[in-house]
Amino acid sequence: MEAEICELRRRHPMHLWQVDLVGGVPLADGRECKMVTGVDDHSRFVVIASVVAVPSARAVCSAFTAAMRRYGVPFEGLTDNGKQFTGRRQRPQPVEVLFERICRENGITQRLTKPRSPTTTGKIERSHRTLREEFLDHVVPFESLAAAQEAIDG
Numbered sequence: 001m002e003a004e005i006c007e008l009r010r011r012h013p014m015h016l017w018q019v020d021l022v023g024g025v026p027l028a029d030g031r032e033c034k035m036v037t038g039v040d041d042h043s044r045f046v047v048i049a050s051v052v053a054v055p056s057a058r059a060v061c062s063a064f065t066a067a068m069r070r071y072g073v074p075f076e077g078l079t080d081n082g083k084q085f086t087g088r089r090q091r092p093q094p095v096e097v098l099f100e101r102i103c104r105e106n107g108i109t110q111r112l113t114k115p116r117s118p119t120t121t122g123k124i125e126r127s128h129r130t131l132r133e134e135f136l137d138h139v140v141p142f143e144s145l146a147a148a149q150e151a152i153d154g
Contacts, residue, residue, distance in 0.1 A: 016041035016076040016111075018124040019048065019064060021055050021084070024132060025148050026141040033148060036063035037131075039124050041078070046127065047071050051149045057098045060084040065102060077103055078111045078121060086112055 010016045017038045025033040034055045038048030047070075050063035061084075068074075079085040079099075087095035096104075103110040113120040135152075142148035 010041045010076075013042045013045070014040055014047075014072055014074055016078060017047055017067075017074045018078045018121045019060075019085070020080060020121060020124045020128070021060070021082065022128040022131065024136045025051055025152075026139070027145065027148065028141040028143050030141075033145060035131075035152065036060050037124060037127065038064070038067055039127050040074075041123060044123055044127065049152050051145055051152055053145055055084060057084045061098045061102055064099065068106065073106050074108060076109045076111055078113070080113050080121060081115055086110075088112070 018041055019036070019038040021034050022037055023032060023034045025035060027033060031053070033051050033053055036048055036050045036052055036055070036059065037046070039046055048063050048067045050059075050066070052059040052063070064077075081089060083097070085097070085099045087097040087100065100110060102108075139151070142151065
């Protein structure tokens with residue numbers, strides 16, 4: 001069984017990070033914020049849990065670079081094909097988005113899921129499920145973005 005598990009995850013910590021966005025962080029003013037999330041593929045250690053008001057490329061990249069400053073630079077990053085993560089599917093021609101540039105400049109191999117295949121990023125999707133079931137489904141709206149981040153950090 002252990003041999004099978006090793007085939008499904010990277011053999012070393014901090015080799016591959018799965019990075020994604022998840023919604024469902026309610027604020028008292030009626031807004032629903034999102035979180036930039038990241039987990040280490042080997043250990044499932046949470047490397048990113050950043051509440052953002054708007055899931056812009058800048059917000060995603062700020063959370064990603066803060067995690068790299070704290071934990072080091074991963075060899076690989078795995079994301080879906082969201083516009084914050086890739087411009088490869090932009091029309092009329094592909095463009096390099098900020099996340100791709102950060103990966104390139106830091107020597108990170110960027111891996112993308114096939115469109116509509118959430119099981120590829122199953123570890124982060126599972127962490128989102130746990131986050132919802134054990135926390136977000138039971139909270140009252142947070143007074144502020146900072147209060148939401150404080151609760152997530154806790």
